[in-house]
Amino acid sequence: MARISAGVATSHIPAIGATIDNGKTGEPYWAPVFAGYDWSKQWIAEEKPDVVIIVYNDHASAFDMRIIPTFAIGCADRYGICDEGWGPRPVPEVIGHADLAWHIAQSLILDEFDMTIINEMDVDHGLTVPLSLMFGQPEAWPVKVIPIAVNVVTYPPPSGNRCWQLGEAIARAVASFPEDLNVQVWGTGGMSHQLQGPRAGLINAEWDNRFLDLMSTNDGETLRTIPHIEYLRETGSEGIEMVMWLIMRGALGRMVKPLHRHYHVPASNTAVGHLILRPAESSSSEV
């Protein structure tokens, strides 16, 4: 039986990808950003997940204004790397796990989530930067990936509550997959950042750290009820990406055990946040 063994939260800032690709992770500006991932890289090398479900958002890369899915799940065998304007990142193509992805997609729709199924798609920095942060620069990614793309660009994004519920439903779906697979769920994006207007550059380290606390200790009653306006006011317009962390968090069950935590300001315009969490209950399917 497949099981969700851990959750990872991490920012997915494009400049981090460029820094890795250009071999500049040792520069003084960047070293403290990457230092917080040293433990994570060792940890994941030991964990050896088979599949990672990566919750991310497309940044006007694969999707434009013609079609805007709220929740899209990739069911393909492979995903190409988007050209976001400077040519595609020089990273390996992303290999899917179509069996598990279709199983989850079908289960979620039966469970009354109105998923959009995607069979052909390129993925952007929102998905590849977390892979680089966790795995460095391998010849091929050592995991299969199921992309879940969430709309957080055109308003309204899904509510925090709906994201949490989707996470719970993903856990149920994974638990009913017959093959024995070690599955992780990653929530990406955030933390504080605003990339537009006179208020650009906003960082709220206090709020971010309270959110990291809640992600580590709260059973969800507080987290899932944070309204969109609070993310926007407190953490900048792009801070809304943090609703995607709630999908990961919801998939881990009521309580979690925090394994690792990292916070740094700045990377480009953004606060970097990172968490590794274990489900505290024996089985996340008992949610």
Add this chain to the structure above:
Amino acid sequence: MARISAGVATSHIPAIGATIDNGKTGEPYWAPVFAGYDWSKQWIAEEKPDVVIIVYNDHASAFDMRIIPTFAIGCADRYGICDEGWGPRPVPEVIGHADLAWHIAQSLILDEFDMTIINEMDVDHGLTVPLSLMFGQPEAWPVKVIPIAVNVVTYPPPSGNRCWQLGEAIARAVASFPEDLNVQVWGTGGMSHQLQGPRAGLINAEWDNRFLDLMSTNDGETLRTIPHIEYLRETGSEGIEMVMWLIMRGALGRMVKPLHRHYHVPASNTAVGHLILRPAESSSSEV
């Protein structure tokens, strides 16, 4: 304030469109099919709805296997007519109501429906045949249209319960639109038909008529719990399209007053069913 004044259910058989387009509605085979819409045409000429929300499914016309949205809502100003293999039907282009459509789309997402927003799309017989049946062959359609495309091709389609809930949420959304608009909701597709395999041609008039009864008299507790397998076993593999009628029915509130009913076998491979219903409660927003 916008209000849902009526619901219409109708089959959307492509051969009906071809018959209208070729001026053959008077032929003996076809006359009884169209006779059931005479009352409806008169009725709608008096009702003069401003906007019709048409719930339909795309038949591998605008969407292929690359992307499969469970619930998609058209927010465009206009929609072209699909070329389904014989050139586009010679019908007027479909004019949207982008203000109301975006209002409904935003409201539904806030209400935790995981909509896919569509801004450019051609529409196929699933949407245009009902327009032809209700309005004949005008120079321009006398209503604005909001398309809601439901996946009923790749399994699983949304549950009957989820469809009903979407209808209820559409009613809430329409009721909160400030402009005074007369809005109808149409559910299309069905009734009995199977277009594939040795069992093709299946028609279950008894089941279809019980469904028409329930649509007219039931408060939903029975209708919304009909499982997919029952549609398939009893009404043929394409009978599943009837789940789309439940979106219309859910939008009308708990009880309805039936105004008109029509049932005929066959049209091509299919049983034709048609209903016109009024919400029985003073306001459908009180659901």
Add this chain to the structure above:
Amino acid sequence: MTGRTRDIHAYLAEFDDIPGTRVYTAKRARQGYWMNQFAMSLMKAENRERWKADERAYIDEWPMTEDQKQAVLDRDYNRCLDLGGNIYFLAKVFSTDGLSFLQAVGTMTGMSPQDYQAMMIAGGRSPEGVRSIREKR
């Protein structure tokens, strides 16, 4: 929530119990992906011309199995369904041949066009005995 089936395995298993019917599940959608995308390509007039000019050459451009290609070339729609085809996609093939849904669908029943048409006019195929293989009803 209603007492609906949430277990996808049980949900899908029931579909195999319907006689003479292939439900377009993920398994079929994956198997038939390129057959269906091939068929979809015939929505464009220029592709229809190329297909009509040389069916074999056109279909060889698609990553389909030889079985799938042959089933399409043979217009053996039951076989196409067995290999993952979906009728709404395959409709592009029979529409290009100038066949209506009524004509094309009839070919899958083993009946003559006349008999199939006559059955439909007489009220269609009865559901009696073709609801469930297991329950023989």
Add this chain to the structure above:
Amino acid sequence: MTGRTRDIHAYLAEFDDIPGTRVYTAKRARQGYWMNQFAMSLMKAENRERWKADERAYIDEWPMTEDQKQAVLDRDYNRCLDLGGNIYFLAKVFSTDGLSFLQAVGTMTGMSPQDYQAMMIAGGRSPEGVRSIREKR
């Protein structure tokens, strides 16, 4: 259900209360549709070449208002946002110019690139006083 706002009007109204911020609502998405689709077209190398060769000729191919075109030609990103632009789409314009997010985003703040960069290194802009116009906090 939680006690969340279900009323879309109240939900949207709150966004106008955030200083120096344009939330990409339906209203903005509709106003800026073609500006954003124009920007998206720059993801293709051949379009970038045509744009760089003659910006005015390239942008005139798009059904944008003259105000929108001028705002893009001027690289006035605040004005672009006012006219319905979204930063992830507009990023294709500044990426084509060879600007990073850090450089481009800074131009919207009225600060010099050096000052903006220094502010970020010092911990970013404080939320104090820029949370709410109405509540002055």
